[in-house]
Amino acid sequence: MNRRRPPRPASAEELLTTLQQLTSRARREVELHQAQVELAEALQREMLPSALPSLPGLQTAARYTPAQSGLDIGGDWYDGFLLPDGALAFAIGDVQGHDVEAAAFMGQVRIAMRALAVTVTAADPGEVVRRTNDLLLTVDSGLLATCTFVRLDPRTRVLQSARAGHVGAVWATVDGQAGVTEDEGGLPLGIQSGEDYPVTTRRLTTGGAFVLLTDGVIEGPSYPIDEGLDAVVRLVRSRAGDSADELADAILRAAERTGHEDDAAVLVLRHESFPGVP
Template sequence: MNRRRPPRSASAGELLTTLQQLTSRARREVELHRARVELAEALQRGMLPTSLPDLPGLRTAARYAPARSGLDIGGDWYDGFVLPDGALAFAVGDVQGHDVEAAAFMGQVRVAMRAMAATASDPGEIVGRTNDLLLSVGSGLFATCTFVRLDPVTRELCSARAGHVAAVWATADGRAGVTSDEGGLPLGIRAGERYPVTRRRLTAPGAFVLLTDGVVEGPSIPVDEGLAAVARLVSSRVAADAGELADAVLRAADRTGHRDDAAVLVLRHGAAPGQN
């Protein structure tokens, strides 16, 4: 008959060695995670603008919130800059994924769009050229975006949309809604894609809000329902400071249950010159 040997008790020295190995492994994992987070934060800071352009009667503000899972970084972005002819350009976009690769591609999109805007004034042409340039890079990723051009004199807002979520608007007289602009495919899908331009004038005091789907869409909230809720929110806070309004819209993302990153860009405008 075979007798089972009783289990051997580990010595105090062996237990101490095992504990030291586990502690060392945990420390390395913590240090690696910290390094990855610091890299993500540095990339995010470098990819997003530190300021946005304003003009008399127009105040702007933007906010970004990282993804609730994975790295503290994402592909959502916003931008704002002055064009060579004095008009203002604003953009919001969303790159596929939320990791370092998505952030790097987001940087390529921003740089490409700025480069195209330096030589073209039509938003549809700018977005189309950006699409073709990104396809030539061959990254395999795609991005959605909305690009708008605001004339500081006429207050005409021209926009082009590449597969991106609609914008929200409200005026001080109580009107509000969601844009229904025609658009094209996301960037990086098909060469030669055309992007129709929608024109509107910001004549009455109000707000025009660009955002990403992380603000309005969740596991149990369809994007249309989320957009309608944000439109009501903007209407109720339309007189608020641009920064306060951007904060309020971004907080709406917490109620969707969405785990993706989110971006908001607010154009808070007064009456156009010559308007009462």
Template sequence: MLRRRPPRSASADDLLTTLGRLTAQAREGAELQQARVELAEALQREMLPGALPELPGLRTAATYAPARHGLAIGGDWYDGFRLPDGSLAFSVGDVQGHDVEAAAFMGQIRIGLRAVAAHAADPGEVLSRANDLLLSVDCELFATCTFVRFDPFRWELTSARAGHVPAIWATVDDRYGVTDDPGGIPLGILPGERYPVTRRRLTEEGAFVLLTDGVVEGPAFPIEAGLAQVTRLVSARAGDHPADVADAVMCVAELTGHTDDAAVIVLRFEAAAAAAGAG
């Protein structure tokens, strides 16, 4: 004799209906999140420069890596461009927050920095003007940034920091260190902020590395340890091609288990050009 299952109660049918609706909503939410991630990745690819400027005696390279799990993309950037007086400008930074909004705000900052750099006297003034410009658009996000200007006539780097992680430098004669320059608060927080400027004459062959905290900091990896790791690496490879140095520095991000995106710029300056500029 076949036994029939008792009919499901109305409450069981309701439960299955609710479960199906929640599953569909979860699927739609996951698809929406994936679409936002893909859009942020596309924005990031389009907004980052395809190449950095160079001059005789100064070679450059940069690299970018998205967040390990792909959900925190959009905040970090690097840039490089020529200024009207013949010098070169470089910037690296990190927008607070992630996803499409951070990627879009990153684009605003890059454009703002380029616009004010053509009319500002030094990196400190560039950051001050960019800070006030960003505050004028009334956005709730803020960003850390380092802005560097390379003077090919004096063979000199001038730089200013807005709440950003320090740079790393090394020369081929085994001198190296972490820049301990004074700086100001991140961009987009307080109007009228001023940013101190640091000057460096490039009298020896070597490398100057700008990076974001996604390279040197992770969930269980303190930023001090990451900076020390990068410093050792750059000191050992100060004479290498800048692209090789950039790739090696980015490998540190894999050690940290980074949950943020990461960016690196390497400025590689030659001894002969440095000596000529210092003369």
């Protein structure tokens, strides 16, 4: 009868060698992941504007945080630029997915919208979004995107916006009132050609704020969008005296409580006073 010999205990030298091999492998994996993260973050930075336009009396601020999974890169984006007639254009959006393909499509959306905005008469938000949608459908990427496009006239403070399946914005007044916009909108970009995108007109009040965001700011695994929006409304209402930068930072800090794994973007417009306009 053969008896199996008990395994020979590993020597201290063998254990040390095995530990060194495992440590070396783990270090290589960490370095590879870090390189992927740095590459993704560099790509994301190149996709987003380095600065937002601003005028005396108007504060602007934007923030972006990467997804907590995948390649730490996603389809959330924001933009801001000066229009030929002196008005300002702002946009925010969210492309489905968290990979390089989503980031590339996000770049196409942003560039298309910026290019079309300078050719559309008075940069009509509904027309800009409609043409962007029709153009992206010719690319046939199979991806969808939500967005909100805003045109702000600095002389009158009139703010016009159009929405393509995107979450509502948050508004606030200097006296502490705040709420969520319930503007009529159209389908997300990339679904149906010829879609109409109604335009909503409002006025940015003295001392007021207009906050555009993506669902990564307000939604988590067990945190519904409605609750997230309500939380942002309460926060904006309680911080009426904050600058645009302070408000953007506070909103992203609060977003961490949702436990979200999606990437997130915030764009804040805060009015102080425009010269010659009461």
